[in-house]
Amino acid sequence: MTSKVEFRDLRRIFGKTVALDGLDLTIEPGEFVALLGPSGCGKTTALRCVAGFERPDSGAVLVDGKDITDVPANKRDAGMVFQSYSLFPNLNARDNVAFGLRVRRVPVAVRRAKADELLELVGLPTHADRFPHQLSGGQQQRVALARALALEPRVLLLDEPLSALDAKVRVALREEIRRLQLDLGITTIFVTHDQEEALSIADRVAVLRDGRLEQVGAPAEVYDRPATPFVAEFVGTMNHLVGQASPEGTVTVLGHTLPIDGPSPDSPEVDVLIRPEAVQVTPAEDGEAEVLVASFRGSSVRLRLALAGGEVLADVPGHEAVRLAAGTRVTVRLVERPVLVAPRTVTVPAPVTEPADAV
Incomplete structure (x- = not known):
């Protein structure tokens, strides 16, 4: 099941810093949208508002038309992958992937089978018994991605998941993420400051500046027809x-x-x-x-x-x-x-x- 995500006049202020200044954006079911912009533009804050880790000062976040602004993070049907892999060092890859299922008291045999299925999906079928320190950075991020998918979320949230990887691994993994997203048809929001990443894998790119949406459109449109001088300068x-x-x-x-x-x-x-x-x-x-x-x-x-x-x-x-x-x-x-x-x-x-x- 895929979902529609809406940001409606979202505002978030930290002291004197305006992180989000009236963000309005709609992400259609099954769409892959990249939030692109420089550090401090509000893209991660917007993502955290969807995940439930951040509460906006005003405005609303809707999923399939339902206002989830006040819904606790653990009650939202969203999977999140962070910049840091955030794997449990004392658990092997299979158990890391199955952790959320264990919390939900899914039977051992079922969660083990599900974890193995997802490790197969992300290209790590032979790494189930390895611990995080025995995996490369790219492999650890694949395990983190499989863990986010284990609970079959309606929305997948990716917070600069590739920034800690070297260039060659980053390119390979971003293509793998796009393949998985297309295969699963899951609504995905991808935060990045890397224009090449955003342009290469997203259905649409939303360029943010100082908490405001400068332009949203297909990658070719944003690159060839920038709406503002800022977009023209930042993208390319x-x-x-x-x-x-x-x-x-x-x-x-x-x-x-x-x-x-x-x-x-x-x-x-x-x-x-x-x-x-x-x-x-x-x-x-x-x-x-x-x-x-x-x-x-x-x-x-x-x-x-x-x-x-x-x-x-x-x-x-x-x-x-x-x-x-x-x-x-x-x-x-x-x-x-x-x-x-x-x-x-x-x-x-x-x-x-x-x-x-x-x-």
């Missing part, structure tokens, strides 16, 4: 380029005239937000830009370009690496698509790339 990488806006709803930047996505700004001088993949480069001896750094990323290369007006990031296919090494002169073109603009800041910081191997 953005270039900030100086442009001149016109009353006709266009902006001129780097010699290109592009349509503005949204209303025209009051001031003609604006910051134009452009994704690196929307910057196209071609080697040319008389090009207006120079490649400062070429960072190889496998299927793509991220270029840091020096232009007369500052620096720009561009993403190009990986096979272009050889002819776009540092020092290469290039011409720059922008993909003709609507762009988001923001009020011009006094100082525009240079774009920053993630560490990578330079070509």
Whole structure:
């Protein structure tokens, strides 16, 4: 059975800190929604309000139309997986998975069979008799996931469950979580500050900032059509380029005239937000830009370009690496698509790339 979860004007304040400021969000039955945002944006508080570990100051949490705001945590039909594995060190994997069933006084044979079934489901059929210290971090988190599923909850809550794992294990386990969620059809809320995680596995992504919902939509929509400059900046990488806006709803930047996505700004001088993949480069001896750094990323290369007006990031296919090494002169073109603009800041910081191997 899957359930519909609703946050209705949810507010939670800790001293002078507003953790949730009128959160309204509906999660449909069987949907996988990622709550994404920086530390302190309210995403974990929202999750804890569903679990019953946190009580909002106002507003309500509804499951299938029923207000559960005042229902004790142990009476809510929700399974939660934490960032820390939270396994009992004195119990083996099977007994950890079956712990909730034991509390409910389920017969030994039944709970043992259920635990073995779930360990099979999460890919650990041969690890039932191992204790937590005999398991890797990824294996421990799989046991924690199986334990959350043992009580057959209507809602699965995941609070940054992958952040303590190394990169390769994190990718494998997030794909496993998505597979399980699809197989079981369980309504899932996944909290993360990692945009790649959110975009890769969620049906919809809800971006939070200072306790408010900035945007909610399918991953492609949030990435390609950010509703606000904050979403554009937080989800993915953005270039900030100086442009001149016109009353006709266009902006001129780097010699290109592009349509503005949204209303025209009051001031003609604006910051134009452009994704690196929307910057196209071609080697040319008389090009207006120079490649400062070429960072190889496998299927793509991220270029840091020096232009007369500052620096720009561009993403190009990986096979272009050889002819776009540092020092290469290039011409720059922008993909003709609507762009988001923001009020011009006094100082525009240079774009920053993630560490990578330079070509």
